[in-house]
Amino acid sequence: MNMKKRIISLVCIAALSLGLFAGCGKKQEATTEAPADGKKEIVIGFSMDTLKEERWQKDRDILMARAQEKGVKILIQAANGDDNKQIAQAENMISQGVDVLMVAPHNAEVAATIVESAHAEGIPVLSYDRLIKNADVDLYVSFDNEKVGNLQGEYVTKMNPKGNYVYIGGAPTDNNAHLFKKGAMDVLKPFIDNGDINLVYEQMSKDWQPSEAQKHMENALTANKNKVDVVICANDGTAGGAISALAEQQLSGKVPVTGQDAELAACQRIVEGQQVMTVYKPIPKLAETALDLAIKMAKKEEVKTNSTVANGKIDVLSYLLEPVVVDKDNMMDTIIKDGYHPFEEVYKNIPEDERPAK
Numbered sequence: 444m445n446m447k448k449r450i451i452s453l454v455c456i457a458a459l460s461l462g463l464f465a466g467c468g469k470k471q472e473a474t475t476e477a478p479a480d481g482k483k484e485i486v487i488g489f490s491m492d493t494l495k496e497e498r499w500q501k502d503r504d505i506l507m508a509r510a511q512e513k514g515v516k517i518l519i520q521a522a523n524g525d526d527n528k529q530i531a532q533a534e535n536m537i538s539q540g541v542d543v544l545m546v547a548p549h550n551a552e553v554a555a556t557i558v559e560s561a562h563a564e565g566i567p568v569l570s571y572d573r574l575i576k577n578a579d580v581d582l583y584v585s586f587d588n589e590k591v592g593n594l595q596g597e598y599v600t601k602m603n604p605k606g607n608y609v610y611i612g613g614a615p616t617d618n619n620a621h622l623f624k625k626g627a628m629d630v631l632k633p634f635i636d637n638g639d640i641n642l643v644y645e646q647m648s649k650d651w652q653p654s655e656a657q658k659h660m661e662n663a664l665t666a667n668k669n670k671v672d673v674v675i676c677a678n679d680g681t682a683g684g685a686i687s688a689l690a691e692q693q694l695s696g697k698v699p700v701t702g703q704d705a706e707l708a709a710c711q712r713i714v715e716g717q718q719v720m721t722v723y724k725p726i727p728k729l730a731e732t733a734l735d736l737a738i739k740m741a742k743k744e745e746v747k748t749n750s751t752v753a754n755g756k757i758d759v760l761s762y763l764l765e766p767v768v769v770d771k772d773n774m775m776d777t778i779i780k781d782g783y784h785p786f787e788e789v790y791k792n793i794p795e796d797e798r799p800a801k
């Protein structure tokens with residue numbers, strides 16, 4: 444920031460905190476050049492928890508491409524699972540004068556601070572994929588996350604309506620992890636109540652770490668003398684961890700394991716038989732919808748929503764997309780047809796004469 448801008452901004456912050464005048468502060472720090480048509484360029488900030496799982500890299504790449512297509516500027520930063528870093532990065536974007544701040548929070552509760560800081564500068568906040576709890580979030584764009592859990596539960600109860608079930612969940616700090624679990628448990632409940640299903644082990648996995656999931660699976664196997672009939676894993680990363688633990692006991696491919704995200708590794712495991720299903724959430728749809736709605740918010744245009752989701756403080760206006768079950772049978776009609784992963788990659792370990800026709 445040059446000295447002149449710094450002085451203007453300091454004067455504005457002081458004026459705002461004294462309540463002297465409105466309309467100052469936010470726009471002063473925008474780093475963008477005015478486009479040729481003379482209108483101010485729209486700047487969207489995106490504060491991400493992580494880029495660890497493959498899907499978040501897709502989110503980032505698609506958002507960047509879409510922003511370019513739409514002629515808006517997007518600033519993206521990922522915090523590597525560190526709450527303080529995420530707050531600092533978000534505050535930095537706020538001070539750069541973004542028009543809208545999108546946030547995929549590491550910690551649903553802690554991120555409420557970010558909403559407060561953004562609102563103090565008149566910047567609306569879009570909760571991206573993961574809901575920020577207990578805050579005046581302006582818009583939430585995600586998938587129907589309880590449905591993700593429903594789909595996992597329905598799939599395995601159809602396959603195996605009886606037996607010993609293990610549930611390996613995601614990060615307790617991520618609101619989605621609770622929604623996925625609720626969705627799965629709603630389906631299991633009648634089976635548990637009538638004694639057909641025994642929930643022999645359930646644990647959440649800190650920061651969605653596959654190594655944590657692997658430890659949970661090892662513990663579940665030990666505690667139940669390897670008598671486990673189904674493993675519901677909240678996502679593909681944790682499924683990978685659980686499958687490693689099953690493999691140590693020569694049980695990989697024998698015990699159905701679920702997942703979510705349609706990661707390439709999971710799609711490969713599905714066609715090879717180590718994982719039964721994943722829940723596919725077409726990330727291009729999420730990223731494009733979120734960006735388009737963020738642009739509308741920036742232009743103060745009407746934003747269409749299709750739902751509301753309670754976050755502990757308010758019913759947040761929401762736009763929720765539909766998740767899709769993917770297994771061996773519909774891999775071609777979903778992942779391959781959409782170009783989400785290339786055919787050659789998904790089927791790379793399957794002998795050519797056993798691959799489905801393209």
Ligand code: BGC
Nearest residue numbers: 496572573617619651678704
């Ligand atoms: C997302 C999942 C992802 C997980 C771990 C969740 O909030 O919805 O798609 O696998 O976080 O990053």
